[in-house]
Amino acid sequence: MKKSYSTLVNKKDITSIAIGGFDGMHIAHQQLFKQLDKNGAIVAIESGYSNLTPKSFRQEYTNLPVYYYVLDNIKHLEGEEFIKLLKEEFPNLKKIVVGFDFCFGKNRKYNTTGLKNLFDGEVVVVDEVCNNKLAIHSRFIRDFIKQGDIKKANEFLGKEYKIVGQVIKGQGLGKKSFVPTINLLVEEFLLPKEGVYITKTIIKDEIFNSVTFLGHRVTTDGSFAVETHILNKNIHNAIGKIQIIFIDKIRDNEKFNSFEKLKNQINEDINISLKYFDK
Structure with missing residues (x-):
């Protein structure tokens, strides 16, 4: 807070x-x-x-x-x-x-x-x-974030990068066909490169391990989204402002030929995140 x-x-x-x-x-x-x-x-x-x-x-x-x-x-x-x-x-x-x-x-x-x-x-x-002979400036950190190099950005920040967004209604596919997600509207913060990230999500001062996607839903409706999935916990009716802390990048955004392939990849993303937090 x-x-x-x-x-x-x-x-x-x-x-x-x-x-x-x-x-x-x-x-x-x-x-x-x-x-x-x-x-x-x-x-x-x-x-x-x-x-x-x-x-x-x-x-x-x-x-x-x-x-x-x-x-x-x-x-x-x-x-x-x-x-x-x-x-x-x-x-x-x-x-x-x-x-x-x-x-x-x-x-x-x-x-x-x-x-x-x-x-x-x-x-x-x-x-x-400097950090490893490279000057620490906000503009370099922005470049790291835009490139999806969250680990380097966090190293220069001296903390984990965090964004804040307002909970909004999603397209409804996650809970029905994939996994439940919380969708956010983020207006003031620089967003990392489109892709999937290991994250932590803060809801009402409680911190949850999570995996977050941000980018255009190229396999479904093509719209831009920021959506986070809470690991091993069902969060119902989240409202208000939510914070997402970025830890590491899993993969770039990509288009899949079928919902089944997308679902399999989502499950793999979740497993990667679970293994990270189980270390």
Whole structure:
């Protein structure tokens, strides 16, 4: 469940902030957060392109309060105006932590050197963080997810990738002809490459082992679906928001010549998932 600290912490108590987009709240982001003091906070610049941890979902991955600033509302500010805004928002601010490639102000013309010149407190610049000589950036994690390389994405995230969706009515074939599934509408999160994945599904804070398909139902009606099957348990009448945690990919989406072949493959997908969780 998402935490909510921003409304509970008085900005006057904040003495250090980390500034960035922080989509994904991944390993490199966590290195910035480690530089904050006990009265630290996170300033997330919301560009509208965040789809790993969209909007306030970032709060789930930190015990620090997160404050959100919409980029369109501040991108016109000159460097001095941006620093003035921060000092007005956080009157006891003494320390700012940013990444090595941080830019700010109108047309992004100010960098970390400009920040040090304009801010009269301490400025900490965190160097690029790498994993096996490859830089950890949100854009690379997005690429891994779009390629279906969930294990690599999770390695860079430092946690398992998760999406949240609203339960919707499915086509009804699963329960009748195959296996029962919970169908989701996912709007804000980046979806992995079409295929079948070993997953965990969270329903009302309870975690279930599962196998999840996402993609176009090319063997049946051709429509796009995100549907998860709970292993060894019948879940009836699930409603509301459901979370899916991606662990590993089983296979790409594919078309089968008959319902029987599709059913056999679904059973094989389930067996692969069961073996994973039985390890």
